[in-house]
Amino acid sequence: MPYNAILEVKDLSLATKHDQKLVNRVSFALGRGETLGLVGESGSGKSLTLRAILGLLPRGVEKAGGIIKSDAVSAMVFQDPRGSLDPLCPVVKQLTEVVRFRQQVSKKAARGIALELLEMLGLPDSIKIADRYPSQLSGGQCQRVVIAIALACKPGILLCDEPTTALDVTVQKQIIEKISALQKELGFAMVFVTHNLAVAAATCSKLCVMKNGEIVEQGDTLDVLQNPQNPYTQMLMDSVLPVPELEGSGRIWN
């Protein structure tokens, strides 16, 4: 280990039961409090890699080789906020349940902690008082609840699987700012899967660019984005639609 890594993935390969390679010899390491971005197109194996870290591979996909070493608790934030909450259970109850199980506290104490977490994520009081169901919340509110649930595990590593893809852009910005602020406050490390380079640039200190199940380029975010070595990285960057006013100013990424 080059430095005090909290998570180390080495030569990770994933394949279907019929030996079709999905992820091929992926390696990266993550230090305490660091954020690593996994970027790439759909089907490049980013989400699968993330799920493998959590041991949550879909049926029919198996680990074909490599090691995942981690000595921290990890929790995941999923892409579809509404889909990752039980539709028939009030959100506060779901959060309380996780607090109770993960922190081994009484029901009453768990509710207190749950409400604090919601407060931390800036959710309005109405959610805490009335027992709201996921269908009664907006996508952004649901995602805040999901993040609160993940934080209830006191994670050392927060795994984010495109946490803002299903949200509209303004909410997207708020959620990312919230996650970054919480990271500064609580000091967890993050693996951030996204296909949005702007989001990756804003949140991640290191980047891994994935294509067809392989990492084609990795390094510090600024290095990768300012001086892409791989043509695929260049292509990804070219595919970002520039905001007209900023075009030509050369300051999109800084």
Next chain:
Amino acid sequence: MKQMRIDPRLNAYGNRTSMIGRIWSTPTLLVGTLMFAVIVLLAVFIPFISPYQPSEQNLSAFLQPPSAEHWLGTDQLGRDLFTRLIYAARTDLKIMVLAEIIPFCTGLFLGMVAGYYGKWIDTVISLLTDTFIAFPFYLIVIIVAFASGAGERGIYITFTLVGWIVFARVTRGLTASFRQQEWVASAQTLGLPGIRIILRHILPNVMPQAIVVLMTDMVGLLVAIVTLGYLGIGIAPPTPDWGTMISDGQSFITTAWWLSAVPGMAVVYTGIALSLVGDGLADLWRKK
């Protein structure tokens, strides 16, 4: 241009907002519940409605057509048909409800376990349900009813053994589909025990569908109870039961057709009521 009227009872998705509003806008549910309530109320209050006892014979007034005194006439032993019909509803509906409890619970539980855990548990439970399905339903019912002895006890044993299958199949499929959804995956990664996820989170989600199936299954069960009674391996006389009433009236079908027709119609009536309730509930939950 015609102006669009906005119904204040609808929310942004065009759905009724309040529970009562939603029930009112589901006529099938209302009619079904009403029909079922009528027969249940009659069954409960029959001792106060009818001056006759269900087994009270009056050999001087047998096979009488409907009259003011005997609303539906009398049978070959001079027993009042209306009284017997409603007392039979008591027997049959009671057995119908009681006989569904255990199969409903076991079926739901086994189905959820099979769908949730998959692998060998699923294989075993699916093998069991498929084996039962391969046999004609009534063949199993008649064999088990014979083996366990005729009468009420036999019916309970029979349906405890075979009744769970339909629920297990439905819940297994539903659970397997929930299993693919992220909230179940997320609950697992958060370290909640499997049994807790099943009982606290999957159960409420499969419940609506299970209750709809329960309603249709009750109709089938009622018909089965009546069929067993008709075949003479169900409820034993003199306890009034629609099945035995149909078979008793059979000998008089040319002279007093109503003896068999009326209990038959009672089965149809109850069946329609329960089906409407089932359909209505399905509609209601779909609107949500």
